Structures are given as C-alpha cells and as structure tokens.
Amino acid sequence: SQQGEEDPQALSIQEGENATMNCSYKTSINNLQWYRQNSGRGLVHLILIRSNEREKHSGRLRVTLDTSKKSSSLLITASRAADTASYFCATDGYSTLTFGKGTMLLVSP
Amino acid sequence: NAGVTQTPKFQVLKTGQSMTLQCAQDMNHEYMSWYRQDPGMGLRLIHYSVGAGITDQGEVPNGYNVSRSTTEDFPLRLLSAAPSQTSVYFCASSYSLPQGAVPYEQYFGPGTRLTVT
Numbered sequence: 001s002q003q004g005e006e007d008p009q010a011l012s013i014q015e016g017e018n019a020t021m022n023c024s025y026k027t028s029i030n031n032l033q034w035y036r037q038n039s040g041r042g043l044v045h046l047i048l049i050r051s052n053e054r055e056k057h058s059g060r061l062r063v064t065l066d067t068s069k070k071s072s073s074l075l076i077t078a079s080r081a082a083d084t085a086s087y088f089c090a091t092d093g094y095s096t097l098t099f100g101k102g103t104m105l106l107v108s109p
Numbered sequence: 110n111a112g113v114t115q116t117p118k119f120q121v122l123k124t125g126q127s128m129t130l131q132c133a134q135d136m137n138h139e140y141m142s143w144y145r146q147d148p149g150m151g152l153r154l155i156h157y158s159v160g161a162g163i164t165d166q167g168e169v170p171n172g173y174n175v176s177r178s179t180t181e182d183f184p185l186r187l188l189s190a191a192p193s194q195t196s197v198y199f200c201a202s203s204y205s206l207p208q209g210a211v212p213y214e215q216y217f218g219p220g221t222r223l224t225v226t
Contacts, residue, residue, distance in 0.1 A: 042217030
C-alpha cells in the first residue's frame with residue numbers, strides 16, 4: 001500500500017512561476033525523500049529531509065516537513081521548462097522506501 | 110562510472126514465457142532493489158537485497174524471483190509471464206546500510222519496458 005500521497009496529481013504553470021506540491025503520509029517516519037522523473041527515464045534523487053528537520057534548501061528547491069500533520073511540501077522557485085517532470089515523495093520503512101503516485105508538473109515557456 | 114545499468118531496454122513476451130531482467134551497478138552499493146511502475150500506481154517495490162546472499166520481498170513479489178550472488182548484480186526473473194506483469198521495471202541501488210536501517214538516496218537505472226501479450 002502507498003505510504004505517501006502527492007497532491008495535486010497534476011500541475012501546469014508558466015515559466016518563472018513557483019510550483020508547490022504536497023505529500024501526506026500515514027505512519028511515523030525517520031526521513032522523507034523527494035525524487036524527479038523525466039518522461040521515459042529513471043528517478044533522480046532531489047533532497048532528503050530528516051524527521052527532526054523542518055526545512056531544507058537545495059538550489060531552487062525548498063522542502064518542508066511537518067511531522068505533526070504528517071505532511072511535506074516541495075517548492076520549486078522560478079520554474080523553468082526543464083523542470084517539467086513527475087515528482088515523487090518517498091517515505092522510509094524497514095529497509096525499504098515507499099513511493100507515492102507522484103505529481104506531474106508541466107512548465108510552459 | 111556507468112552507475113546503474115539495466116538490460117534490455119524493451120522486451121515483448123508471450124504469456125507463459127520466462128525471462129531475466131538484468132541489473133548491474135559499479136558503485137559498490139550493498140543495497141539494491143527492484144520496482145515496477147504502472148500508470149496511476151507510482152512505484153511499487155518487488156524485491157530488495159541488503160547485500161550479497163540476502164534478499165527479501167517487497168510489496169508485490171508474486172511471480173518474480175531474485176538472487177544476489179555478487180555485490181554488482183541483481184537480476185529479476187519472471188518465471189511464467191502474465192499480462193498483469195506488463196509494466197516498466199526499475200532497478201535501484203544505495204549505499205550500504207545495516208539490515209532494517211532506513212535506505213539513503215537511491216540511484217535508479219533507466220528502466221526496462223516489458224509487454225506481455
């Protein structure tokens with residue numbers, strides 16, 4: 001069963017705008033990860049946030065984690081057409097990661 | 110480094126046929142895993158291995174077999190292919206970790222697109 005669920009399922013924005021996608025999960029976690037998947041390719045790791053962290057930055061990416069609400073958000077600032085991809089959150093389990101169904105982001109020039 | 114490689118890229122099987130999807134990594138990662146990705150379902154874990162000689166089942170293991178005789182290779186076997194196994198299969202690897210510990214970032218291969226008719 002899926003642990004993380006991303007919202008929205010799809011998001012369409014213009015270049016230069018910010019994109020925010022959310023992930024909710026059900027059970028307690030040690031860390032949460034975000035991945036990107038370009039069409040027809042494998043997933044690429046973006047960022048990992050630990051359960052004792054509230055916010056983390058990496059370039060144009062900002063991830064927040066609220067363990068009391070069991071939710072995380074990924075913000076991409078000043079989006080570019082090259083950011084067009086699917087974005088997945090992944091939560092940890094016993095020796096495993098569980099992925100959500102993803103948010104499809106379309107950035108139009 | 111080639112990273113994680115998967116072969117073949119595409120495969121068409123008839124129902125009942127068997128085949129092996131190959132996965133290899135050259136990063137000396139102990140942890141390797143297989144996922145399948147279906148439309149609207151995200152990625153689901155099939156099998157994983159925390160080191161050579163150790164494998165375990167994931168969420169959807171039925172119909173698949175794995176073994177891990179070396180650190181580098183983690184093949185996935187379909188014993189008798191069924192149309193329900195039509196999917197894109199991804200192999201991933203990660204740094205070593207004690208069994209039961211949380212996996213660190215995973216490195217994914219490019220995938221194998223399998224169609225079973």
